[in-house]
Amino acid sequence: MSAPNTPDDELQASKFAYWVPNVSGGxxxxxxEQRTDWGFDYNRKLARTAEAVGFEYALSQVRYMAxxxxxxQHESTSFSLGLLLATERxxxxxAVHPGMWQPGVLAKLGATADHMSGGRFAVNVVSGxxxxxFTAMGEPWLEHDERYRRSEEFITALKGIWTEEGYTLGGDFYRFRDFDLKPKPLSSPGRPHPEVFQGGNSTAARQMAGRVSDWYFSNGKDLAGIDEQIRDVRAVADPLGRRVRFGLNGFVIARDTEAEAHETLREIVAKANRPAVEGFRDAVQQAGNSTGDGKGMWAxxxxxxxxxxxxGFxxxxxxxxxxxxxxxxxxxRHGVDLFLCGFLHFQEEIEYFGARVLPVVRELEAAAGFAPTEFAPATAAR
Known part of the structure; x- marks a missing residue:
């Protein structure tokens, strides 16, 4: 497969994002050892570095309890606004959870953040x-497909509030009557509202992306895995005349030699915090396996x-x-528009990525006929 995402994107070069380490533990x-800090001072410097070397997006994580x-962990929306005000481009x-947020409240926050940042705010809707x-906070925990139904209605409401006057919705989860949000977020050609991202792996997630989301984030995948997800999302989006872009998670270990890179991976896994990994596995795999077709995340x-x-590996x-x-x-070439990157030592490795990896990517893309992105590094990195 060598298909681009859409005709509009056929010659568009890759975009890059990084995970914001606003959560302890890297x-x-x-x-x-992870020379990464979850505090704001570290993250402000990191955001400025990432912007300078050619990253276009950053994704603030969301967890509510240890x-x-x-x-x-720092709360994602306030942390994101801080990073927006510390950068220029x-x-x-x-990241936000329906069930923790009411969409009208988030729409108001998003519109304000969008104005304060000159139109650079975006949201990632996490179904949970x-x-x-949820149980610790006294909030109901819905079954898997119901969580995605709620997320779809959440996104529908969010976009409606951002773009319509007197917004009205009689949904199963949210209800609005003649709701006016002013000011609306900033808009421009091709951007009627802040971009809406979502993740997920299940059939319900793919179908929701095809119907309502602007971007679909995938967990780490090989080429065959991302081909399947892109095909499934497009099968829903194309008949609706919708364009969905695709992001792919990847943990980057870039080293001067292949042996050094794989030795770092070996050491990461050898020193895994086994109780924490097993606890996380138990929590997420019950979510993934709760889907009817077994295609949930982490299944x-x-x-x-x-x-x-x-x-990410x-x-x-x-x-x-x-x-x-x-x-x-x-x-x-397979249709991935954006790479969501994680690193072991964020500050120095994002600098290395900008100096050593991105220039090679751009050379290969130029040779293949891809147009440069608008978000070029402020200075030559090589």
Whole structure:
């Protein structure tokens, strides 16, 4: 398969995002040293570095209580706004849970953040995998497909409030009557409202993406796995005349030699925090296996996969800069628009990625006929 995402995107080069480490413990559940800090000062510097070397997006994580190696966490929407105000071009995606948020309240926050940042606010709607958070907060825990029905209605309401006057909805989960939000978020050609991302792996998640979301985030996948997901989402979106873009999670281990990169992976897994990984596995696999067709997130994840809790090793962005760049471009040919990257030591590894990997990606994309992205690094990184 060498199909681009849509005709509009046929010659568009890859976009890059990074996981914001606003949660303690880094991006792997391991006792290996991680020179990464979950505090705001570190993250403000990191956002400015990522913006300078060519990252277009950042995704703030959301957890509400201590769990599975993540003892401390900053709230995602407020943290995202802080990063937006600390940068000039970076788009920051705040992860939120329906069930914890009322869509009218989030729509108001999003409109304000969008104005304050010059139109750079985005949201990632998380349908929820952690039952313990909901029960600890006294909120009802819905079954898997019901969570996605609620998320779809949440997104429908969010977009309606952002774009319509006197918004009215009589839904199963949310109801609005002649609701006016002013000011609306900033809009521009191709952007009538802040971008809406979602994750998920199940059939319900894929169908929801095809009907209502702007972006579909996948856990780590090989080429065959992402082909299947893109095909399924497009099968729903295309008859509706909708365009959905695709993001892929990948944990990046870029080193001067292939042997060094794979030794780092070996050490991460060897030093895994086994009780934390097993606790996370028990929580997420009950969610994944609760789907009728067994296609839920993490349903087939191994222990090693779950050491990086979004299956990031599976994407195999591990090796020399040239090897990683070649794999990124191959995924782009298969329709992946954006790469959501995690790192062991965020600050220095994002600098290395910008200096050593991204220039090779751009060279390969230019040779293949992909147009440069508008979000070029502020300075030459090579």
């Amino acid at each position: 991006l792997v559940t391991s006792t290996i 769990s599975y190696g993540a003892e401390f 970076l788009k920051v995606i705040a 995998w952690f039952k313990g958070e 087939d994840s191994s222990f090693e996969d779950l050491v990086q809790y979004n299956d 599976r994407t195999n962005l591990i090796g020399t800069p040239e090897q990683i760049a070649e794999r990124i471009v191959e995924f782009r």
